[in-house]
Amino acid sequence: MGNGNRPTPEFRREAVRLALTSGRTRREIADDLGMGLSTLTRWVRQDRDAEEPAEDQADLRAELKRLRKENAVLKQKRDILKKAAAFFAKDASR
Incomplete structure (x- = not known):
């Protein structure tokens, strides 16, 4: 892709799909496609932003915080229960 031609919308969609579903790193995908890592990262972010309206993102951030x-x-x-279990296990073995 590095020849100065603009990528087609299909190429862009496929690159984003690979980045999100392939299990490979974005760097590997960008290298394989002959493009910059920052470009692929920007495309993924733009795709994600386009899918979720701003208010949905605010809701997601609030839920994540909660x-x-x-x-x-x-x-x-859990840590308290572990300590209690260890304490009672020691006490029971006497």
Whole structure:
């Protein structure tokens, strides 16, 4: 692609699809397609932004924040339970 020609919309869609679903790194895909990594990254971001309206992104960010807090609380509870189990296991073996 590096010959100065503009990529076709089909090429762009396929590059984005590969980046999102192939399991390979974006750098590998960009190298294979003969394009810059920054171009592929920009295309993926633009594709993602086009799919989700701004308000949906705000909702997703709020949910992500809530889930991260919940995850932190659950990790704390898990750690407390591990310590309690170890304490009672030591106590039971006496």
